[in-house]
Amino acid sequence: MAIAKRYNTKSLYFSERITEAMGRIFDHPLTIVEAPMGYGKTTAVREHLISTGAHVLWQKVNDSSTNSNWYGFGRLFSKLDDNRSQSLIxxxxxxxxxxxQEAFNIIVDIKLPVQTVLVIDDYHLMDSSDINSFIEFLVRNEIDNLHIVLIARFTELQNIDELMLKGYLNHITKETFELRSKEVIKYYRLCGISLKDTEADKLYSFTEGWISALYLLMLNYIEDGNFTTLINIYSLVEKAVYTPFSEEIKDFLLTLCILDSFTLEQASHMWQKENAGKLLTEITNKNAFVKYDRKTKTYQMHNIFTNFLKDMLESKNVRTEIERRAAQWYLKTGDYFAAMHYFYKCKDFDQLLFSLEQNKANGLNNENKKELFLKYFEECPEEVKGTHHFALLIFAMAFISYKEPVMFSKACSEFNLNLQRDESLNDDFRKRLLGEYELLLSFTGYNDINKMSEHHRKASKLLSEPTSFIDLKANWTYGAPSVLHMFYRECGKLEEHVLDLIKNLPYYYQITNGHGYGAEYIMEAERYFNMGDVINAEIVIHKALYKAQVNKQTGIVLCALFLQIRLAFFKGDYSHMLELFRVMYESISDVSQRNFIYTINICEGFVYSLLYRRDKIPSWIEIGDFNNSRLLFPTVPMLNIVYGRVLLINGEYLKLIGSAEHFIGIVSVFPNLLGKIYTYIYLAAANKQVFREYEARSALRQALSIAMPDKVYVPFVENCDYIKPLLEKLYEDGNYREDISIILELFKTYQKSVEQMIKENFSVEENPRLTSREKEIVQLAVDGHTNKEIGERLYISPNTVKTQLKSIFVKLGVNSRVLLKRYLETLSE
Structure with a gap:
């Protein structure tokens, strides 16, 4: 073997197979680069994209945390459109x-440069079927100028074969990256080593074309003049990479190996010496196992090297100190959950609880953190918890969110015991803690405002300032657009409930700085409305809206707007309803208000179900897809009110009858009488439709028995299109004659409004006409063909296809291939 005089071990070699496969990135919405560790996946993608001049958005995945990874995903777009980047986050x-769909709309609105490539590196670490579904959703909807590349050791996308068949996916596998004997020769020659065919064959047999092993064997050859056949690759890493470093650099690397990536500032903090930058320069110049990303200004270690260093770290007594430094870094930078993670690793529970207190109660409604909080609480020594009173309150609040009553009770017991034992507390601080505790206890009395207020009153006497451990930006209504639905809990006491709310909520406002301000007047206006008193309802709702807007209570504002929409509905003023919906969407334009879209969807579903407009009901409501919605349990009764009406207009009577018991079970938890009234009305309507007269009348009597003591008429008015004959029959039989007369009289006005709105805004028109070419494009698109494939079949360019599809979308009033397919299905029904 002839050895060149100079070596260039950092030379990059890409086979023709790799180059060709990478060249197909821009022909597909999605490319998956899938191979085990050390096959050069990341390097190949990075170098190819650099050579094309593409605009690259690169995300490095470090763990399975969906929240942190989504934050990183959102930040990718910050330089292109900071507002929409924040909206995604x-x-x-x-x-x-x-x-x-909301995330898709935000991304679509970002002006992406031509040939933008979104790369998610180490995608396998996410390990989430939900993330897979989201990626597939983006891919199938083909965002202009955006190509997605997933780099992973393995992927679990269920529809890979289908995506490939329909032209969405360019799948690059391990076989593409394996260097065959001839390619090994070319690679080594590029690095300054000439190989014989037999030597290349031997190397290929040993490494199976794994370029990382070939690289390590090359370093060993340069050092010793021969190729080793070590089975343990870590021994080779130690010999070829780690041992040549100075002792100082070895120690430096060990302090950083627990981090998958790091900045210079972070490295300096971990090293605690001033020469971190100098050492990193030396390291990156000497080998390919530590890379510097100039764009993100972060350093990243190769997985093989990181794992080797972690193994080395286990044999030393410095791991705890290193983890403590990492925890302190994250505490300093405000990443409190990461700080808690590392303080837990080094068993520093005092600082863990300190980090928890700094974070307050933010992010506790994330179910993914449940196991962590349970673990932190259970394993933390009692003497440590004894000095962190606020932390115990936060734990208790978390256990309420996670529906862990036993753990909640345990946290409260420890809190009270610790207060008794802690002699260091002065009177003012002790009063403050007791005030916070009373506020915490009030949540155990939901939705009995009098029970809740007993704690609010006690808290207001103890707290000299607003609460400091509860997130006051949270939605007061839990995402529901009705306060009456939340607090109407006892038959015959609706007016009393309203007065109780008016009397008691000021105590809550005092200790929460106006959280939910105006809610009592929302409920008062809703009561008037449900009695058919639209004049008083309109007067009071303006009062509620003013109070909510002044105090920036978005959830309460949406409740007020929803009632105004219902008032406009009774007047048949459809244009005003649309304007109010526009105001709703404007009110959640702030990036922190995005989750209110579910609240607006509930409002839309309610209104359009009354107008029989199935096409305008949000799809997730129409199909009953509630498991993944972000609405909390107290909102479910309101959601079922809408869903029940949707089942009714869809003619799913048997499903509605079968679901009624479940609906009643949900509304009985707190209880929520409004949900119960609607459910019995729906049950009566559905039974009537399937000729079960006895069951229908029985269900309607139950609804009337609950609602009439409080003169709650509107739910019956809204559904008279189904239950009018039943009401008339009950009237003839002498049941609730005065109340039914009022309901039927209100229905006359209501019915005229509905008919007017439908006639003026939804009259049947001829379906939009498509040209023969447009029909061809539509059919191919819904069959799953890409723009390129459609162009090839119709002998037009992909850009022409894209332009034509946009025109078709506008003509048909849709904005994606999914909705286009649904439109065609509707026509065929």
């Missing part, structure tokens, strides 16, 4: 159809 990971 505030939206949170889209784990249901509504938020998925």
């Amino acid at each position: 505030q939206l949170g990971f889209p784990n249901d159809s509504v938020s998925r």
